[in-house]
Amino acid sequence: MKQDERGYVLILVLVTMAALAVLSLAAIQVNLATNKQTNLRVDETQLDTDVKGVLDVLVADLRATFPLHDANVVQPYMENEQLFQSKVETVLKQDTLYAGTRQSGDNDIRYSITRSTADQANAPFTTVLTLTATGTTKAKPEQPMQTSSYSQEVYVTALPSFLYYVLGSDDTLTVNGPPKIEGNLFAGTRLSLERDAKYQLKDQINTLNNSASSRFYLDGRIDLGNGATCDGCETPNYFTNSTTPGVNHEPEIGPVESSFSNFNYDYSVVQYVNRFMGSLADIPYNSNPADEIFAKSNITRTNEPFIEQIYRPVNSNKPELLKTNLIDQGKLDAITGMQIVRLHPEAIANYTGKDGISIVISKSIASKTTPLLLDGDVTIDSLNEITISRPLIINGDLTIRGKVAFNTTVYALGDTYIDGADLLPATAGGNDSSLVLLSKGKILLNRINEFQNTSSTLQAFMYSASTEPTRLYAVGSIINMKGGLYSKGPLEVNTFRGTFKSLPEQANKQASFAPGNVDAYAEVDKSRLVMEYNEGVFRQITTLPVTNQLQLFVGQQLKQ
Template sequence: MSILQKWKRRVQLLLTDTDLNGVQHRDKQEQGSALVMVMFVVLILTVLGLAVLSATVGGAKRTETRENDVQSLHLAQKSLDETVAYITAQLDQKRNIDPVSLDTDILNITQQIQNQINTNIKTSTDLQASGAGPSQARLTSIVYKGPEKGATSQLTRYALTLTAQANVNGVIRTLVQEVNIDTFPEFLSYALGSEHNLILNGAPNIIGNIYAGNSLLTSRTARYTYKATSHTQSTQYPHLNGDAYVQSLDAIQEEKVSNQYTPINMDATLANDSLGRVLGISLEQVNIKNKKKFVQVNIDQTFIDKIAEAVSVNRNDIQTMYNSSGQNPAQLMTDVAKRYGIKQLTLPTKPATPVRPAVGAPSTEWDQYNAAVAAMQSYEDQMAKLKVTLATLDQSVVFNGDLELDGVTFNQLNYAQKAGKWFLLNGSLTIDNYQQSSINIRANMLIAGNVTIQGEADLDATIYVMKAPSNATDYTTVLQDATIKGLNGKEVVLLSKGGILLNRIEAFSSTPTTIKGFFYTEAAADLYGVGSVFWLDGGFFAKGDLTVNAVVGDAVGGASDIEVNPSSNVGSRFRVTYNEGVYADQQAGLPRIQQVNVRVGKLELQ
């Protein structure tokens, strides 16, 4: 056998597990294969074990790092929250906020916090991390950007930037937050609202946010008076396209039985259905806002501010004069005019109409007639001059007596620049305009008497109606068949110590009366969209109850009741659309508030 053949034979024997004599030895070969297999499996398991161990250790480290990261973020936010709470607490001690001195107040608070930062006092509560030493966060920076000046240069918004840093087991995180402090009257943030009860009877259509300081009551029944008789009209529920700010979820109530209200079902599975039925909103659109945080308006203190601004004197002097007058706005205007020499305007006395003497009358009669003609001419000249003066005002003035703008004798009241200038009307204002052209008013006004507006008027004004009501139902402001449009895209902000009446004599039309403006009353208020159609572009707020009654469809006056056709194409007969531009438009005349708003921005990670 050749050498090549011998090697082939050995290979065959190996492949067949036999020796050179052809005897098989499978057991011995199998034992060797098992050992190799076991070693291979052990190797695989060892590699897998090491991989799992490595992943476990890495995961634990990542988990610990993530926990430290989360804890550091929470600590940094806690430090920011504590600082905001401190700022708020300091400002809450102040009442009847004076915007002029607020800048100094915020600067002082900022300096106090900066001093604490410099001495490492301004820190949050320490957090003892599990298995580690104490971790700590602290405020590292506070930057006061100062007041932001609006178009009228009145200081209205104050911005702070807070920076906090936290260190948890070596994981450092830094958060930045913007804090805005403003003196905006809060009632201007809502389309409809009341510091007491907001009562929505029937189907008003509200585009904007609403606020109820006590209860938010809804009903699908509108109530109204027609021909001296009280009536009700079943219609749809109110529809809100915005958020509802209430004291609690139980404050939202539905009328189940006449004049009996029950909290709506706020069960987790039924809340959206209940809110959708009575307001057309979801639970996400309901916000809880404690009325203690509501920023109230102080009309009397604002009145003093504006008088002091009008005559450029210290408000403390005006406050003393106001107290001496028995807090009588009319008397204060008279006293201010005398003491400070502010320009005064007065209607000239109209003489008797001249009567032409008969032919051949004595010369004395002709002398009297000529004198009467001269007096009438002088009167007309004075009225013409006054008309020009009212149309070209350039300084604060006191107008003594009642003023009527009828579109003919007087057709405008205009300041080219109204910031810091006030028209003090020591009497009542009447706008009675049925001319084709509108009456234009561009002025900030303090009015001691009543306000009555009829017909069309274009306004860019902030108006304070200071006459105290004689009783709870006394209307000191009446808008009757009034169409109020904004002048040059602006609007009117009207605040009245007495009630405000929005009324239409020529009712039952499907063409809405449009009123652009914000209205505030210290009394209760009732608004109707049943026989009348009102579209309010702005908002309405009452310190007392605010009640809105509205139906959907056409309305026709019947013999004894109003006939409503809900199937017509006419929607709600009362619609209010919130206008957020009022802050920029009227900030120079906005009222003094009881306390400031502190608003925090979003957290930013650095």
């Protein structure tokens, strides 16, 4: 009996040992599988890190190839479009093995730099590159080979930075009063914010108080230049991004994310002309554009496209058929190439107006890509709406009055006066047409909807290269701008949120600002300065200006 019991015990022990052995083997297998999966996850994470690190290296190499530099330097590849495209060709790569140090020793990475399908051949000094990096793990026992691929788009462009902002200055940007702004702001050295507005009557500067509960409506961010400060950004209850009264908002404020490049006006106008020089010698970049283009160049000159009228010349009693300073639409549109248009001597000799003589455009100008070079002051003025769809380069001051629709770029080498004008899109209700105005001198916006409570439209991007202060007053006036305003020098914006009661026409202007005649409001829809960024300007890419430095806009890294 004891022998049988010992046998049962032995069998039980053997069965137990067998069961434990099976469990141990299973545990070992599970542990091995877990370790294998852990190793695979570690390898996959490291592979992704290596691949994305190589893309970072490629972007850094592009920044080194197209660096920001002294604003007055013109790199050889920025002298013309052909040299720029040749420079781009030097960075293109196809399925190249990465031999740097940004990947671990267990991974091999190959990369390509190609032109993106989004690249536009007609975009001046602009290309879109697609960076692709693909990594594979090296073979290991009992582990499958892993692959990871990421891509990233990089925009390389000489389009000026100001086209990306609705309001900005290379210097100090001052905003006195609560506007309504949809878009981004830029301040190069300092941003200053105050709730109350300033206005000027004759030589006297006065203050108009806004509602204490009014808020700066901003749907966008505030970019600051290196070392720039903001006075007023920390004021409580100052910003909103809602039309509902009392809603607070803290906008994104900080250093500019992209490689910001200042605008070189002289380079830009010379490069624009050089696009169309053909067999003629290019205008040099290190010179005075007005002198080189309008006085020294071999560009064809004409004084023919002017209306002729019968009138009596100065110091004569006999009427004659003489040239005037009024542009003849048909003759002007017949000029297909780039020519310099200047006033006829007899128009100058017989001019009797009280203001200085200027070239007057009162009819539409047909669409052409080649610019017209107008030598002298220019006034664009019409009782009826006209359309300007051809680039203009003006060697003098520019004045715009009336209703004018634009779909082009205008350079004014003097000052610019927007005098009670409506600046409209060339297509009704369209966002893809706009005036891009580049003024070497000051820009003055004058008498726009003065003391009225309804607004007209200014669809334009305006840039002033003057280092003198530019001032915008939307206090008695209402300014509704779809585009942007940017100044190389200080830019001061003053705006009121409220309404004015009607007064007789003969009333003194100071009476309009009397306490009983002014109603201040907190509601955003009572803003007298409304600015909205218009990205549709980039659809007129062929006529946009460029500067002498390239910016890189880097997209997100996307896993393939």
